[in-house]
Amino acid sequence: MRKFRLIAGVLVLGLSLAACGGAKVEDDSAAAPSASAAGAAGASAGGTVKMAINGWVGYEASAAVLSYLLEKELGYKVEKVTLAEEPSWQGLESGDVDVIVENWGHEDLKKKYIEEKNVAVEAGSTGNKGVIGWYVPEWMVQKYPDITDYKNLNKYADLFKTSESGGKGQMLDGDPSFVTNDEALVKNLKLNYKVVYAGSEAALIKAAKQATDQKKPLLMYFYEPQWLFNQVKLVKVNLPAYTEGCDADPKKVACDYPPYDLDKIVSKKFADTGGKAFELVKAFQWTNDDQNAVADDITNNGMSAEDAAKKWVEANPAKWQAWMPK
Amino acid sequence: MGTAAIEVRGLWKIFGPKADRIIGSPDADLEPAELRAKTGCTAAVRDVGFEVRPGEVFVVMGLSGSGKSTLVRCLTRLIEPTAGELRIDGQDVRAMSAKQLRELRRHRVSMVFQHFGLLPHRRVVDNVGYGLEIQGVGRSERNEKARRILSLVGLEGHEESYPEQLSGGMQQRVGLARALAVDPEVLLFDEPFSALDPLIRRDMQAEVIRLHREVGKTMVFITHDLSEALKLGERIAIMRAGAIVQVGTPEELVGAPADDYVADFVRDVPRAQVLSLRWICRAPEPGEPLDGPELPADTVIHDAVPYAMASDRPIRVVADGELVGVVSRVDILGAVRPGDGPLVGAAPAGAPGEA
C-alpha cells in the first residue's frame, strides 16, 4: 500500500506541475523527446528521429536507407514505429511519429493535418512514381485477351470464384489500411465481384506467385514501385480513365486511381527543430529502380533492412551524398 | 450500592429490513418464527434488561440461536441495537459518538471470541499488543506489556510464535491476553471455550476463575454449557428466543426455576451439589428432637451428608444465629438421589457455588 501511495503521489505531483492552463496534445514532451534536442548538434551527437513504418516493403526500403544515413552519417538514433498509414498521420499530431517516408496522396489527411491543424509539413517528393491498379497474371491475358477491359470482367467473374467470395468473382485486396477505392469501384462499376482482403502485401505477393506458377486465375489490387514486377509478369486492367476530381467522393468513385507522386511528410515540430535530420529527409530522392533493388534484397535475398540499405549506400555514393546537409 | 458496571434496559435487536418499525407494534410480541414468516425480520434480542455489579461474573446462557452473541455484541455496539437503554459505568453507550465508542472499546471493555479471531500474519506478542498498537502506544512499551500479560496467562516462551503454531487452548490464551493487555474494566467472553476439548476447557475455566480472583474485573460470560455457567457465574441469566427468562444465582435457578424451560435446563443438575440446606429445611415436626448437629443455612446439601450420617438426629439449620428449620436424614437422601445421574466433569471436592 505504501508503494501505491508513493506512486500516486508522484503522479499527482507530476500532473499538478504540468497543470497550468491545461494540456494540449503537443505538450507531450515525455512521449516525444524527438529530434528537438539535436537542433544544432553535429554528426556525433544526434537526437532521436521517430520514423513511421508502413506495411509494404517499398516503404521499408526507403525508410531503411534514410535511417541508415541518419544513424551512420549523422549520428541520430532512429526509432521505427510500425503503423498503418492513417494512424501514422495521427502520430504526427500526437508526437509518436516525426517522419512519414512514403506518402500516397491522402489529400484529405493533408488538408486536415497540414492546413487545418498545422501539425504536419510536406517534405518534398521521394522521386518515386506510384501506380495503383487492378492486375491479372500475364497468362490470363494471353488466354483471354479482352480481360484487360473492366467491361469484360463480369464475363469472367466465374473464373475468379473462391471459397471466400460468396459466389461472385474475387477481387483480392491487401491490407485493409492501404489506400483503396475497390469496394466503391466494384459497386459503382456494377461488377459481379466481392472484395476480399488478403491482409498484407506479402499475402498479395504470394497469391500472385501462385497464380503464375499454378496458372490459377487471380484479380488483385497491386501497385508500383514493387520489386515483384521484376519476377512475375502482371498486367494492369483498364478501369475508366482517371480525371481530376473523379475520386473526390470516396463512396462514389468510378474511375481509375490517379498517378501518385510519392512524397514525404514530417511533423511541424520536426521541420522546425529537426536540424540536419530534417534537411536530409527533405533532400532524399531516388528512383523506383533504386527502391526496388533495396526491397528485393530485403524480401528475397534474406538481408536485413539495414544490410540492404548498407549495400545500396555503398554502391551509390554519388546519389546519397547529394542529399547530405552541408 | 454504587452504580452498576453494566446496566441494560429494554434492549432490542431485530435483524432485517425496517426493523425499527416492529418495536412497539403488535408484531413485537410474536414468536421469532412467526415474526420471520410475517416480516422477514429476525428478533435476536427482545426486550432484555439486567444489571451487572462491578467485579461480578455475570453469565448469560441459552441454547444455540437464543441471541447470546447478539446481546453481548450489542453491549459495545459491535452490533447496533435497535432500541433500548445501555449504560456502562453510568455512561450512556447508545448516545456515544463514534470516537467515544472507540475510546470505550480501546480502554474500558474488551472481548474474547469463540473462534479466537487472532491475526495469523502476526506473532503472538504482536497479536497481544494489537489493542495497544491501535491506541498508538510505542513498540517497546507494548511489547513489554504484552510479555507481562503473556506470562500472566502462562504463555511465556511463545512470544515469537505465530498463532497457527499453537494449540487451540494456547490460542485462546492469546485471545485472553489480547483482551487483558489494554487493562479494561470489563471483559466480555463469547463462548470462549466452546471450541476447546473438555480437559483444556477445564483448565481454561480455572484460569478465568484465577484471573478473576487476581485482577477482579467485571466479566460477562456467554456460554451454552450449564456446568460452565454454574462453575463461573455469580449470577446467571437464561435466554430463550432472544428474551431473558430468569436471572439469579445458580441456587435460585436450580431451586426455583421460573418456568418449564428453565426447569428443563437444570433438570440434570446434581441438586445436592448446588442447593443449600435452606431449600430443603422444614419446620420441625412436633416431638422431633432438636439436639442434632447445627449447620449454617447456606451449606450445600452434599456437604451436609456426613453430618446426617454421623447422627440420627435431624440437622438444625441456622441463619444469623436463628433456627430456620430442620433437615432429617431422609430429607437429605431425597434431595441427593435425583442428582445421582451424570455428574458433569467437576470433582466432588471442588463443588460449585460459593464456598
Add this chain to the structure above:
Amino acid sequence: MVSAPVQAAPPVRAPAPVRRLPRWVAPVAGVVAVVALYVAFRGRAVLPHDDDATLFHWLNDARDWVDANRNSSPIFIYVVNYIRLGAAELFTLIQSALTALGWPGLVGLAAGLGWLAGGWRIALVSLAGFAGVGVLGFWEASVETLALTLSAVLLSLLFGIPLGVWAGRSPRVRRIVTPVLDVMQIMPTFSYLSPMVLLFLIGPASATIATMIYAMPPAIRITSLAIQRVPAVTVEASESLGATGGQTLRKVRLPLALNTIMLGVNQTIAAALAMVPLTALIAAPGLGEDLIRALARVNVGAALVPGVAIVLLAIVLDRVTRAAAQRRGGGNRARAVRWGGFAVLTAAGIALTPVMAQEFPEQWQVQIVRPINDVVDWIETHWYVFTGFLNDTVAYGLLNPLQNVLTSAPWWLITAAVLVFAWRLSGPAAGLVAAGCLLGVAALGLWAHSMETLTMVLVGSLITIAAGLALGVAAARSRWFAAVLRPLLDAAQTMPSFSYLLPAVALFGNGRFTAIMASFIYAVPVVARLVEDGLRAVPGTVMEAARSAGSTDRQLLWKVQLPMARGSLLLAANQGIVMTLAMVVIGALVGAGALGYDVVAGFAQQEDYGKGLAAGVALVLLGVMLDRITQGANGRRSPHKKRNA
C-alpha cells in the same frame, strides 16, 4: 468451477433412451418450427450491409468534433489530455528505469525478485526466462513490452484494488460492478482500441490505458473476493478493541487478503500480457510490433520467436507472483535469507551492468527464425493439396451454407430462435439479454457482418469444443498423456493470440478458415484443461462405486464422469466460445472479413471510423449474447438451484 455435486445432476442431453415424451418433443418441435419459418420467410426481412448507415456518419462527426476540439475543449485540456500525459509519463518512467538497469541489472533484479518470492527455484526460472529473451534476440523489444505491461498493471492495481476493496465491503457496489466486469471480460480485445484512439490518440499512453482497462477486472474481482473472505471474527476482534475502519483495513483486512490479492495481481499480469501485443496496432512499442511486421511479411518464424519471448516473460511473471501469493511467514532467519538473497542477486546484476555491453551480446543470440521458416516452407509446398482440401471442405461444406442461412433468414426469426434457445438453456433473464443484444446489433446497422462473424464463431467453437473435449477426456484418463499435454497447453495459453495467425496463414492462406484455425489453436488449450479438471474432480468414491457395480470404462465415462462434470463442461464451452470470438475477430488481419475487418478498417481509414466503432460495440453485444446463452456454465446458474444474482 469444481462444483460437481455429489448427487449426480441429471444430464441435459442424456444419451440414455428417453422415457418420457416431452423431453425431446419440445426441442424438436422448436427446431421444426424454426426451419419451417425459415423456408417460408427466407430472404425477407433481411438486413443487408450498408456502409452508409446514418449511425456511422454520426460517429464520424463525433470523431471529427473530438479531433477539432482536442486542444480547446475543457474536457480534453483539463481531463483527457492529462490522463494521457500521466500514462505516457508513467510508461517513460518505467521504461527508462528498466533500460537504465541494463540487461545484466534487469536479469539480476528478476532473479532477485524470484528468490524473494519463492527461493532458488523461482530465482532460476526468472534468470533463465529473462536471459532466454535476450538469447532469442528480442531484448530491447521485450523490455518495452515489459515496461508497457508493468505500467498498465500498476495502474490496474492502483484503481482495481481500492475498487475491489470497496466492492468487497459493500454488496451494493458489488451488484453494480459485477455485470460491468462481466462485459469487460467478454469484450474482444479489439473493441478497446478505437475508443482509446479517439480519446487518447495513438501511442504508448493509449496502449497503456487500453491494457489497464482490459487487465483491471481480475484485480477488482479477486480483491473483492479476498476481502469478503477475511474471517468476520478477526475483523470483529479488531473492532472490539476500538480500531478505526482504516486501522482494521490496513492491519487486518489487507494483510489477511494479501495472498489472494497476489493471485489477482497474477491474473492481472496475465491479462495485460495478452493485450499488450495487440496495442502495437496503435503504435505501442515492443514485441507486438515485431509480430505485426512478421504478419505483414507472412514470416512465420519471425512471428513465432517474439511470441516465445512473450511466453517467457509471462512464465517468469506468473511464477514469481504465484510464489509470492503462496509465501508464508517464517522466522527472522528465513526473512533475512530471503532479503539477503534478493539484495545479493540484484546487486550482482547491477554491478555487472557497467562491465557488460549495453546491448545483449550478439554472439549469445541464437537464430531460429530461418530453421522455422524452412520447416514451414516445406510443409507449405508438400501439404498444399491437403490444406487446400481442408480449407475448401470447411468453407464450402460448413461456412458458406451456414452463412447463407444466417444472412438470408429474417432478423426476427434469428432473434426469436436465440431468445428461445437461451431461455431454455440458461433461463429467462439470459434469453432476454441475448435477444436484446441481437436487436442492438441490428440497430447498429451491422446485422449482415455480425452474422458472418457469428458463422465463423459457431463453426470455430464447434471444432474447438470437439477437439478440446477429446483432448481433455484423453488427458483425464491417461496420466501419461496428461503429463505430455500440460506443458504444451501451458505454453499455448500464454502465447499472444497474434502469434497464432501466422502458422494458420502459412498453411491455409488467407480467409475465414485461417481465422478459425487460429482461434482453434488459441482456445483448445483452455477447453481441454477445463474438461480435464472437471473430469478429474469427480470424487474417487463415486467412481469406485460405479466400478464396483461393474461399469465398463466407457460406461463410466458416459454415465458418471461426463454428467457429473457438467458444470466444467459448460464452462469449457462458454470459455471456448468467448475465446473463439476474440480470435476470429483478430483474424480480420489475415482476411477473415466481417466485424473484425470493420474494426481494423475503422482505425486505419478515416471514413470508416464510425463503422469501426459501431463494429466494436456490435462485437461486445455478440460476446454478451454468446456468453449469456451458455451462462449456465459460469456457475451462475446450477441445474438445481434457482439463479442466484
